[in-house]
Amino acid sequence: MFKGFRTIVLKELKELIRDPKIIVGMIVLPLIMFPVLGLVIGYAQQSAVEQVQKSTLIIVNNDGGNWSQTFLKQIQLMANPVVINNTDPQQIVNQGILTKYNSTAFIEIPAGFSQNITIHINTNSNVTGVINVYGVFQGGSIFSGISSTAIAGYATVFNRAVAPDVIATAQSTVIKGQIYHGVDTSQLSGIMLTQSIALPITIMILLTYAMQIAATSVAMEKEEKTLETLLTLPVDRFSILMGKLSSTIVVGGISAGAYTIGYNYMLSTITSGVQTGSSIDLVKLGLTPSPLGYGLLGLSLFVTLLAALALAVIMSAFSEDVRGAQALVGYMYPLIFIPSFALIYLDINSLPLVAKAILYAIPFSQPILASKAVALGDYTTAALGIVYVAVFSLVIMYIASRLFATEKILTTKLRFGKKKTSTEGVG
Amino acid sequence: MSIAVEANDLVKTFGNIKALNSISFTIHQGEVYGLIGPNGAGKTTTLRIVSTLILPTSGSVTVFGKDVVKQAGEVRQILSYLPDEAGAYRNLSGYEYLEFMAKLSHVNYKDVMREAAEISGLGDRLKDKAKTYSKGMKRRLLLARALMTKPRLAILDEPASGLDVIHAFHVRQIIKSYVQKQNVSVLLSSHNMLEVEYLCDRVALIDKGRIMVEGKPADLKAQYKSLNLEEVFAKVVGYV
Numbered sequence: 001m002f003k004g005f006r007t008i009v010l011k012e013l014k015e016l017i018r019d020p021k022i023i024v025g026m027i028v029l030p031l032i033m034f035p036v037l038g039l040v041i042g043y044a045q046q047s048a049v050e051q052v053q054k055s056t057l058i059i060v061n062n063d064g065g066n067w068s069q070t071f072l073k074q075i076q077l078m079a080n081p082v083v084i085n086n087t088d089p090q091q092i093v094n095q096g097i098l099t100k101y102n103s104t105a106f107i108e109i110p111a112g113f114s115q116n117i118t119i120h121i122n123t124n125s126n127v128t129g130v131i132n133v134y135g136v137f138q139g140g141s142i143f144s145g146i147s148s149t150a151i152a153g154y155a156t157v158f159n160r161a162v163a164p165d166v167i168a169t170a171q172s173t174v175i176k177g178q179i180y181h182g183v184d185t186s187q188l189s190g191i192m193l194t195q196s197i198a199l200p201i202t203i204m205i206l207l208t209y210a211m212q213i214a215a216t217s218v219a220m221e222k223e224e225k226t227l228e229t230l231l232t233l234p235v236d237r238f239s240i241l242m243g244k245l246s247s248t249i250v251v252g253g254i255s256a257g258a259y260t261i262g263y264n265y266m267l268s269t270i271t272s273g274v275q276t277g278s279s280i281d282l283v284k285l286g287l288t289p290s291p292l293g294y295g296l297l298g299l300s301l302f303v304t305l306l307a308a309l310a311l312a313v314i315m316s317a318f319s320e321d322v323r324g325a326q327a328l329v330g331y332m333y334p335l336i337f338i339p340s341f342a343l344i345y346l347d348i349n350s351l352p353l354v355a356k357a358i359l360y361a362i363p364f365s366q367p368i369l370a371s372k373a374v375a376l377g378d379y380t381t382a383a384l385g386i387v388y389v390a391v392f393s394l395v396i397m398y399i400a401s402r403l404f405a406t407e408k409i410l411t412t413k414l415r416f417g418k419k420k421t422s423t424e425g426v427g
Numbered sequence: 428m429s430i431a432v433e434a435n436d437l438v439k440t441f442g443n444i445k446a447l448n449s450i451s452f453t454i455h456q457g458e459v460y461g462l463i464g465p466n467g468a469g470k471t472t473t474l475r476i477v478s479t480l481i482l483p484t485s486g487s488v489t490v491f492g493k494d495v496v497k498q499a500g501e502v503r504q505i506l507s508y509l510p511d512e513a514g515a516y517r518n519l520s521g522y523e524y525l526e527f528m529a530k531l532s533h534v535n536y537k538d539v540m541r542e543a544a545e546i547s548g549l550g551d552r553l554k555d556k557a558k559t560y561s562k563g564m565k566r567r568l569l570l571a572r573a574l575m576t577k578p579r580l581a582i583l584d585e586p587a588s589g590l591d592v593i594h595a596f597h598v599r600q601i602i603k604s605y606v607q608k609q610n611v612s613v614l615l616s617s618h619n620m621l622e623v624e625y626l627c628d629r630v631a632l633i634d635k636g637r638i639m640v641e642g643k644p645a646d647l648k649a650q651y652k653s654l655n656l657e658e659v660f661a662k663v664v665g666y667v
Contacts (some may be wrong), residue, residue, distance in 0.1 A: 224514030229572075231479045232508040234500065235530045407481035411441070 020328065034336045037341050044346030045354075051104070051152050051350065057081040058106035060092060063185045065114020067129060071167070072109075074158050098136060105151050105185070108132040113167075120166055129167040131155055135185025136174045137192075138347055149186050159320075176377055192375070199371050200340035203301070207336050207364060210252030210305060211279050211312035217244050218316040219325030230411065237404040245309050253304060293374030296382040300370040303389040307363045308336075310396040313322055317403045339365035343372070363389045429456045429491070431612035432477060437486035439472050439636075446472040448636035449486070456579075461627035463620065463660065469636040470616035471511060471584055477614060478508035490580055504533075507578035508634055510583040511616075513569055514557075519566050521560070525575065528562055530617040532576045539575040547571035560583045566661035570598055574605050578580055581606075583615040587622055599625055602631030621657040630659050639663045 016022050059081045061068055075081055077406050082101060084092070089108050092098065098106065109131055116128040133152050154167045159166055171184040221227035228241060311332060316325035348356055348369060359365050366389050370382035403409050432454040439447040447469045460469045475481045477488050481500040486496045490502045515523050515524045524542045529536035532656045544553060547567045557565065564586070573581055577587040581665040586602060603626060605615055617623050621632055624644045631641040640647065644656055661667045 094631055224517075225510045225512060226514060226516060228475075228480060228510040229508065229513060229528070229569075230531070232503055232506065233528070234503040235531045355556060410475075410480060 019327075024327075024331065029331070029334060033337060035333075036338055039344040041345045044342075044350070044393055047346075047350050051102075055103040055105075056101040057151060058097065058101055059083050060087050060089060060106060060108040062087070062111050063109045063113035063119075067114035067117040068109045069128075070114075070162075071131070071158055074161060078154070078157070089132065089172075090179055092134075092255050093177055093179060100176075104138065105133065105135045107151055107154070110147050115167055117162075121163065121312065128165060130170050131167055132170050132172060134174055134179060135173045137185055137188055138349070150279070197344055200344055200368050203304075203364070203367050204336055204340045206252055206255065206301075206328055207305065207308045208333060209255050210248055211332065212326060213251055213306050214244065214248040214309045214312035215316035215319075215325040215329040216322050217248060219319055222316075222319075222410075223321045231409070233406075238401050240312065241401055241404045244313065245306065245397075248309050249302075251304060252309075264294040290374075290377075292379060293377075293382070296374055296379060296386065297367065297370055300367045300382060300386050300389065301388055303393050304363055304367050307389055307393040307396055308332075309391060310400050312395065313400045314403060317400070317409050335362050336364045338362075340368060343368045348372075360385075360388075363392050370387065430454070430489075431456045431458065432460075432488065432490055432614060434473070434477070434488045435477060435486055437473065437488065438484045439469075439481070440484045443611075445485070446636055447476075450633070450636070450638055451486075452613055452638060452641065454614055456578075456612050457606070457610045458628045459615065459626050461630040461631050462614070462616040462633050463618065463623050463656065464633035465618060466615075468633045470601060470633060473633075474582050474584050474614065475615055477580075478506060479503055480508070480511040496582065505579040507532075507573045507576060507580070509569055509573040509583045509584060510587060511588060515560070515565055515568055517558035518556055520556050521549055522548070523552070524557060525572055528572045529575065531551050536577050539577075543571040543575035546574055546591055546605065548597065548601075563590050563597075566590055566594065566598060567601070571599055574601070574609075574611075577609055578611060581609065581611055581613045584612060585617055585619075586615060587619065588617070595622070602626055618620070620660070624656055630656065632656075632663050 018151040057075070057079045059072065059075065061072065062085075072081070072083060084097070089106075091286055092106060098104065113129045113131070117125050119125060119127045120129065131154075151372070152171070154166050156167045171178055171187075172181045173183040173185045173188055174180075175183075205210070218227070221230065231237065312329050315328040315332065319328050339359055342359065343365065348359055351359070360369070366385040370385050373381035374383075430453055430591075432452075432602065434453075435451050437450040438445070439533075441601065450469070450473060452460070462473060466471050467516065472481070476483050477495060479495050479502050482496055493501050493505075495502050515521075516527075517637075519527065522540070525540060526536045529539050529543075544550070545552065545649060547570070549564060549567060549571075552560070552564065557568065560568065570583075570586065573583065583602070587598045589667050590598060599622060602613065602615075605611070606620075613626075615626065627641055627644060630647070631638045633639065633648075642650070647659050648654070651662045653659045653662060
C-alpha cells in the first residue's frame with residue numbers, strides 16, 4: 001500500500017513549484033494582497049479616529065437656562081467647543097458651518113432643556129432634558145457615524161456627574177443637506193453598509209468569473225488549435241473577438257444574477273433579526289437610487305465588465321494553454337479585490353490624494369464608487385466614471401482587436417516581464 | 428494549367444531563428460504538392476504563411492493570383508486549412524461543428540452537410556459531442572470540414588499524423604478521391620514518406636528552412652538511385 005507515493009508526491013511538488021505562474025499566483029500575490037488590504041483598512045480606521053480628534057465640536061445653544069450653562073461647562077472640561085446661540089439647526093447645515101469647522105456632527109441644546117431638568121430633579125418625574133445630536137451621513141464606510149456616537153458620549157458623562165438619566169440624547173441625521181429627525185447616523189450607516197457589502201462581493205465574483213470564462217475561451221481555442229482554423233476562415237476577426245466577448249457577457253451576467261440572488265438571500269437571512277423593528281426607511285430618506293441612478297449603475301457595471309473581458313482576452317492571447325491563461329488572468333485579481341474590499345471599509349473622500357487617484361484609476365473600482373455616488377444623488381461622479389471606463393475599455397478592445405488582426409495572437413507568449421516569440425510550429 | 432500557389436523567396440524569422448530561408452515553389456491547379464522534412468524544417472511555417480495566419484518577413488506568396496498579405500481576405504475565401512493535431516469544439520456535436528464552420532465559410536450549410544457526412548464517414552456519430560470522438564474520428568471530422576466547402580486550395584498539415592493504420596488509410600483515401608473528383612489543389616506537409624508518395628504529384632524536400640530538392644517522387648527516387656523518398660532525403664541532407 002502507498003508504494004510509489006513518495007515518488008509521486010515529489011514529482012508533483014517539482015512540477016508545481018517549478019511553475020512560476022503558480023508561485024506568483026498562489027504564493028506571492030496573497031503575500032502582497034492581504035498585507036495591502038490590512039494597511040488600507042488600518043488607514044481607514046486611523047483616519048476616522050483622526051477626523052474625530054481634529055474636528056471642532058459645535059454646540060448650538062437654544063436654551064437660555066442655567067442647566068445648559070452647566071452642561072456647556074462640563075463639556076468645556078473635556079473639549080474646546082464652538083458655541084453658537086439661538087440658531088436653527090438647519091441653518092447650521094445650510095450656512096456651511098460644519099464644513100468650516102471640519103465637523104461631521106453637532107449638538108443642539110434645545111429650548112426647554114433647563115426647565116425639563118429642573119422638573120426632573122424637583123419632582124423625580126420621568127421628564128428629562130434632551131440634547132439633540134446631529135450626525136452627517138457621508139455614505140459610505142464602516143466607520144461612518146463614529147463622530148455622532150462619540151459626542152453622544154458627553155451626555156453619559158453629564159449624567160454621571162449630575163444624576164442618572166437626567167438627560168437623554170435624540171439622534172438626527174443630515175442627509176444631502178436635509179435634517180431627518182429620529183434617524184440615528186450610526187444605525188443608518190450600519191444598514192447602508194450591510195447593503196453596500198453585497199455589491200462589491202457580487203462585482204468581485206462577476207468580474208473574476210467572467211475573466212476566467214473569457215480567458216479559457218481564447219486559450220482553449222489556442223490549445224485545441226481551433227483558433228488557427230477560425231482565423232483562416234473568411235470572417236472578420238473583429239467579429240470573432242466581439243462574439244467571444246458578447247457570449248462571455250451573457251454567461252457572466254447570468255452567473256452574476258445567480259450569485260446576487262443567492263448572496264442577498266444569505267444576507268437577508270443573517271440580517272433579518274438585526275433589522276426587525278428598525279424605523280429607518282431608506283426610500284423616504286432618498287437613499288435608494290432613482291431610475292437614473294440604477295441606469296448609471298448598470299451602465300457602469302457593463303463597461304467595467306467589458307474592460308475586464310477585453311483585458312482577459314489580451315492576457316490569454318499571451319498564453320500557450322488554458323492553465324497559463326488562467327494563471328495570467330489571476331495576476332489581475334488584486335486590481336479587483338483590493339478596491340472592492342477597501343471601498344467596503346472606507347470612504348474614498350477621506351483618503352489622501354495619491355491613494356484616491358489610484359483607486360479612481362483602477363477601472364474595477366468604478367461600479368462601487370458609482371453605487372455610493374448615486375445613493376447620495378451624485379450622478380456626475382458616476383457618469384464621469386462611466387466615461388473613463390468606457391474609454392479604457394475601448395483602448396483595451398482596440399489592442400485586443402489589433403492582436404487578433406495580426407499573427408501575434410498565435411506567436412507571442414508572455415514570460416514574466418519579457419515577451420517571447422514562439423518558434424513552436426516552425427516544423 | 429493555371430498556377431494555384433506561387434511562393435517567391437520566402438523568409439520568416441522568429442527572433443534570432445530563421446525558420447524559412449528563401450523558399451520558392453509553384454503549385455499548379457489540381458496538383459497535390461507535398462513538403463517533406465523533419466521536425467523544425469519549416470513545413471508548418473510555410474503552410475501558415477500560405478494560409479494567411481502569419482506574415483512572411485520577406486518574399487511573397489500568391490494563391491490563384493491573390494497576394495496572401497495584401498489580399499488576405501480574398502485568399503481566405505478560396506482556401507481551407509487543416510492544422511496539425513487540431514481539435515474540434517469539445518461540447519459541440521459533429522453536426523454542430525460542421526454547421527458552424529459552414530456558416531462562417533459563407534456556404535449553404537444544408538448543401539455541404541451531406542458532403543461532409545460522406546467525407547467523414549462518421550454516420551450517426553456526427554450527432555455526438557466531439558469530446559466523445561477518438562483521435563481518428565476527430566481527424567476525419569476535421570478533414571471533412573476542410574474539404575466540404577470545395578476550396579480551390581486545401582492546405583493540410585500532417586493530415587494523417589498520429590492515426591492508426593485504418594484511420595490513416597481512410598484519411599488518405601478521402602484526400603486522393605476528393606482531389607480527383609473536385610480538381611482542387613493541395614499543399615500538404617508530412618514526414619510520412621509513404622503518405623507523400625501515395626498522395627503527392629510533386630514533393631519538395633525541406634531542411635533547415637531551405638528546399639533541398641524538388642520533383643516527382645518517381646523522378647527523385649530514380650535520380651538518387653533510392654528505393655523510397657526516405658532514402659532520397661537521407662542522401663540529400665548527407666546523412667548517408
